[in-house]
Amino acid sequence: MTEPADTETPPEAPAPTDAEANHFLAWLWDTLRTWGPALLAVLLIRSVFAEPFRIPSGSMVPTLQIGDHILVTKYSYGLRIPLTRVPIGELDLPERGDIVVFVKPGTDDTFLSHNIDLPVPPFATLDYVKRVVGLPGDVIEVRDNQLYINSKAQPRQYQEKYAFVNEHCRPSATKAFTEDLDGHPHTLLTTESYALRMSDYGPQTVPPGQVFVMGDNRDHSADSRVWGYVPLRNIKGKARFVWLSYDQCKTGLPLFGEFRDGRFGTPL
Numbered sequence: 001m002t003e004p005a006d007t008e009t010p011p012e013a014p015a016p017t018d019a020e021a022n023h024f025l026a027w028l029w030d031t032l033r034t035w036g037p038a039l040l041a042v043l044l045i046r047s048v049f050a051e052p053f054r055i056p057s058g059s060m061v062p063t064l065q066i067g068d069h070i071l072v073t074k075y076s077y078g079l080r081i082p083l084t085r086v087p088i089g090e091l092d093l094p095e096r097g098d099i100v101v102f103v104k105p106g107t108d109d110t111f112l113s114h115n116i117d118l119p120v121p122p123f124a125t126l127d128y129v130k131r132v133v134g135l136p137g138d139v140i141e142v143r144d145n146q147l148y149i150n151s152k153a154q155p156r157q158y159q160e161k162y163a164f165v166n167e168h169c170r171p172s173a174t175k176a177f178t179e180d181l182d183g184h185p186h187t188l189l190t191t192e193s194y195a196l197r198m199s200d201y202g203p204q205t206v207p208p209g210q211v212f213v214m215g216d217n218r219d220h221s222a223d224s225r226v227w228g229y230v231p232l233r234n235i236k237g238k239a240r241f242v243w244l245s246y247d248q249c250k251t252g253l254p255l256f257g258e259f260r261d262g263r264f265g266t267p268l
Helices: 018-049
Strands: 050-054 068-073 099-103 127-134 139-143 146-149 156-165 171-181 184-191 201-205 210-214 235-247
Touching: 050 235, 099 210, 127 146, 156 184
Parallel strands: none
Antiparallel strands: 050 068, 068 235, 099 127, 099 235, 127 210, 139 146, 139 201, 156 171, 171 184
């Protein structure tokens, strides 16, 4: 008969001494004192003054290219309590034609109660960037890809054909137009494929305290035509300029592709 092998119980790890615990707490406190103010300053700057954003999709092409990194000023429409979207005083209206970054309506409903703004964790929201086309009281309508504001067609002029390449590096044929919104000229795209065209919209009146936004790539943009208006409290800030840009669909550096040097510093 085989005797069972003797098993040895491994010795327990010694419990940390009071001296070791005090040493760790002292190290932690020293680290917080050294880096805490710098981290807090960065958070306050991003919350109150300016914040960078990356453009991941083509809804604003050609104004904003996929892979553009833009700087957004957070104080453009009013100040807010740091690290929250709670306004300090009354918020200002954007101008028609402004490019704004905002929290997509409906992505923060679990953190709102009776329409009262509460601090919202940044990971719980979805940020979008679009162009403001409708202000409170405006009647918005889209007919055959032509934008109407208060029954007036917004002037646009055909430029040329444009080869749009989406975030999956797939091309599609579009046409480029120049559109003027109250003295804010910009380029927009419409698809050449009837099957991809967005349906007509409206007429609908923009409610008080909200704005109507659209992407410049009109047939490749989920915007107010799809999910509704944007409350002023959802607007994070105004896009100012492109500070970095790269094209992942072209060969170049790993993860980056080819840098677009000509877009660095492009005003918006």
